[in-house]
Amino acid sequence: MRAFITGIDGFTGRHLVEFLKKKGIRVTGVDLETTRYNRLNLTDREKLFEVLKKTKPDYIFHLASPILRSDRLIDDNLAKNLEVDLFGTVNLLQAASNLTKKPRVLIAGTAAVYKPEEKKPFKENAGLEPATAYGLSKLTQELVCLSLAKSYRLPLIITRSILLIGPHQSPGFVVNDFCRFVAECEAGKEKPVLKTGNLSIKRDFTDVRDGVKAYLSLIKKGKAGEVYNVCSGRVYSIGEVVDWLKKNSLKPFRVLASKKKLRANDPKVITADNTKLRQATGWRPEVSFEESLKDTLNYWRNEIKAR
The missing domain is CATH 3.90.25.10 (UDP-galactose 4-epimerase, domain 1)
Structure with a gap:
C-alpha cells in the first residue's frame, strides 16, 4: 500500500509517517518546507498533478493547512487560509480524480467549524457556525470536499479534531x-x-500519536462522505x-x-463526542x-x- 501526505513534514505529518511505516505502508508526500520529500505548494496545480500521477497512492491524507489563527471571523488571515484550504484542496481532489485507481482520501479538519454555543460535547450533527477565520476557511473546505468527492466519485472522509498535542509541535x-x-x-x-x-x-486534548492511529483506521474503515470527530473525550x-x-x-x-x-x-x-469514530473503527485513545x-x-x- 502507498500513502501520500500533504503537510508531511509538519507536526501531525511526522507522526503519521512514522506510524504508517511501522504498518508497512510506503509513504511520500509534499510540504512547503521539506528537504526530504517533494517541496511543493498545493496551488501549483500542474506539478501536483505530476507528483500524484507518479506516486499512484492508495491513500491520501490531506493535513496541509496554514497555522494562521485569530479571534476574529474576518481578518487578513482568511484569504491566506483559503489559499490552501480551498484552492489547494480543489487541485488535490482534481488530481486524485484523474488517477486510474481512485484513492481513499482523508481531509484533516477541525472542531473550530462548530458553533461555540452548541451543546457540548459536540456531535458531528451539531450546528456549524465558526467564530474565527481559521474555522470559516476549514468549513469552506469541508463543503467543497463533500461536493467534489460526490461529483468525482472519490471515497472521501473528513475528520474534526480539537487539540492534538505531543512532541514536535x-x-x-x-x-x-x-x-x-x-x-x-x-x-x-x-x-x-x-x-x-x-x-x-x-479543552479536549488528544495525543497526536492517538490521532494518527484514528486517521489510518478511518481511511480504512470509515464511511465515504461522512464526518468524524477525532478526540479523546477527556x-x-x-x-x-x-x-x-x-x-x-x-x-x-x-x-x-x-x-x-x-x-x-x-x-x-471545548470538547466533542467520539462515539461515531469508536463505533466505526474500534479506535480508543491509548x-x-x-x-x-x-x-x-x-x-x-x-x-x-x-x-
Whole structure:
C-alpha cells in the first residue's frame, strides 16, 4: 500500500509517517518546507498533478493547512487560509480524480467549524457556525470536499479534531509552549515566570500519536462522505497543565496572569463526542494526558540541550 501526505513534514505529518511505516505502508508526500520529500505548494496545480500521477497512492491524507489563527471571523488571515484550504484542496481532489485507481482520501479538519454555543460535547450533527477565520476557511473546505468527492466519485472522509498535542509541535499551542518554557527555565535560558491567560478554560486534548492511529483506521474503515470527530473525550483545564508542569519541573517557577495572553471570545469548554469514530473503527485513545505532557517536556529538554 502507498500513502501520500500533504503537510508531511509538519507536526501531525511526522507522526503519521512514522506510524504508517511501522504498518508497512510506503509513504511520500509534499510540504512547503521539506528537504526530504517533494517541496511543493498545493496551488501549483500542474506539478501536483505530476507528483500524484507518479506516486499512484492508495491513500491520501490531506493535513496541509496554514497555522494562521485569530479571534476574529474576518481578518487578513482568511484569504491566506483559503489559499490552501480551498484552492489547494480543489487541485488535490482534481488530481486524485484523474488517477486510474481512485484513492481513499482523508481531509484533516477541525472542531473550530462548530458553533461555540452548541451543546457540548459536540456531535458531528451539531450546528456549524465558526467564530474565527481559521474555522470559516476549514468549513469552506469541508463543503467543497463533500461536493467534489460526490461529483468525482472519490471515497472521501473528513475528520474534526480539537487539540492534538505531543512532541514536535510548532509554537503557538498552549501545551507545547508551556513545556518549552519549563525546559528553557530549567536550562537557565528563561526567567522563572510563566505568563498565562485564562487558566480555567477546558479543552479536549488528544495525543497526536492517538490521532494518527484514528486517521489510518478511518481511511480504512470509515464511511465515504461522512464526518468524524477525532478526540479523546477527556477534558482538562489549562490550570491542570500548569499544575502538572510545576510538579514535574526541575526548577520552580511562578505563574503570572497576563492580559495580553487573554483571547477574546475564548469558549470556556471545548470538547466533542467520539462515539461515531469508536463505533466505526474500534479506535480508543491509548496515550494518557500525563504521558503526552511528559513526552513533550522531554522533547524540549533534549532539543534545548542539543543547541
